[in-house]
Amino acid sequence: MTDTSSNAKVWLVTGATSGFGRAIAEAAVAAGDTVIGTARRAEGLADLVAAHPDQVEAISLDITDGARVDAVAADVLARYGRVDVLVNNAGRTQVGAFEETTDTELRDLFELHVFGPARLTRALLPQMRERRGGAIVNMSSVGGQLSFGGFSAYSATKAALEQLSEGLAAEVAPYGVKVLVVEPGAFRTNLFGKGAAYFSEPLPAYDETAGATRRMVEGSDGLQPGDPAKAAAAIRLALEAERTPLRLPLGGDAVDGITAHIDAQRADLAAWEKVSRGTDADS
Template identity: 70%
Template sequence: MSRVWLVTGANSGFGRAITEAAVAAGDTVVATARRTGTLDDLVARHPDQVEPVRLDVTDTARIDTVVADVAARHGRIDVLVNNAGRTHVGALEETTDAELRSLFEVHVFGPAALTRAVLPHMRARRSGAIVQLSSMGGQMSFAGFAAYSATKFALEGMSEALADEVGPLGIKVLVVEPGAFRTGLFGGKSLSTEIEAYAETVGPTRRMAATVDGTQPGDPAKAAAAILTALAAERTPLRLPLGPDAVDAVTGHLDAVRAEIAAWEEVARDTDFDS
């Protein structure tokens, strides 16, 4: 049986690649974007499989309406892909409340609202999958990505609990942690106002973000294929880092955390009340 996908940010990057992969598998994709005209070429090529829907994931009031309409027309939603996102560069001190809250609206509150909206339909059928597009920055971080990683850490923590909650109900959760892929993510980045004191630490990150777009080694089509493979597996992983850089960064970070805990284990354990 073909599946029904609901993909946010389907007009570019991973969203477009996942949409194309799902269509190639014979599935139907409800492809959302803030501007549906950016989906015209996909709809023209696959008029019976791609349905464009206007949705800004920060418009949580509209999310319930969109999900209810999709479920009514198709009878089900098999896969939700929370992909819509953007990046931001700035030291924590440089980042304003407005900048931080705006990023959380896109990466945390939007996915949370969409997840809540689709779960009753998935629970009723005791099947479904929720794909959360995180980043290797959802496992580790460095200077300049405080705000971005804060949102991805939050998304991953939420998703880990979600997986425990819905796994017994037949619903899968897959957190995808890409490295550097050619998605245009840095083309739409926002920047905090610079403070000179952070020139040496955040400066290299700013320069990387300004020059890397279009040269990233990762292929979004291969990422989409890996995601479909993981979803089809009998034991879908909770986390799937994608790209050699992501695998190396995440495993290196985990090794560093383990080493630091080992170095401080005696002090850390000796904190109970004396018996």
């Protein structure tokens, strides 16, 4: 592997076999950095390892397996000495109306999008604090800021990840550790691919709402406007900036959607401001 005593950074990227994870890994390699890519099926990185054996290592990791997360983090730190950039990217799409989503489906999604990344972050954070440097990139979604029919569960997990990240950012800023929340819109990843997207059992009552979202997901794979390689470049640009933003929306659809959502929130706030302020004890 690359000599990590040089200026090259060490990246640990979960879900690195495809989509954003793969694009981020490839961009890091192109910059001369070292990449530890993890995935449930790490053989999906075999071609990248073969092409760059001194820069890339593939490790099998199911992010929902807490004991395995701890073991991988300890092993990586023992052998590399540090992780400069952690990218919590592993995830999947889930489509289903709130009523269609079972307890098991909801818990499993939180394990994947919230508890797994949280555990891995906690395992690597002490060395970042002690070194007074590093970055944590949490891959959220435009769904972390807003939601609509069919995406209630998915958006709930991303919103939880975002709020954990915002509090974390304030806590680790004194130690020189950056936290970046990435909010992509629709990108040409495998999230909507056949066999990749997960669908709750549909109820006819929600055919016009959650059902429309289901049909959109089923019919848009490969047609999304976003380019993962450009997303990876934008993430690197944000991390290298003197002032890294807390949130980075990616894609015109994400910017438009979040802007409209903020405008709607402002309108509600203004319309109900008198009532809201009237609940103070001295009003």
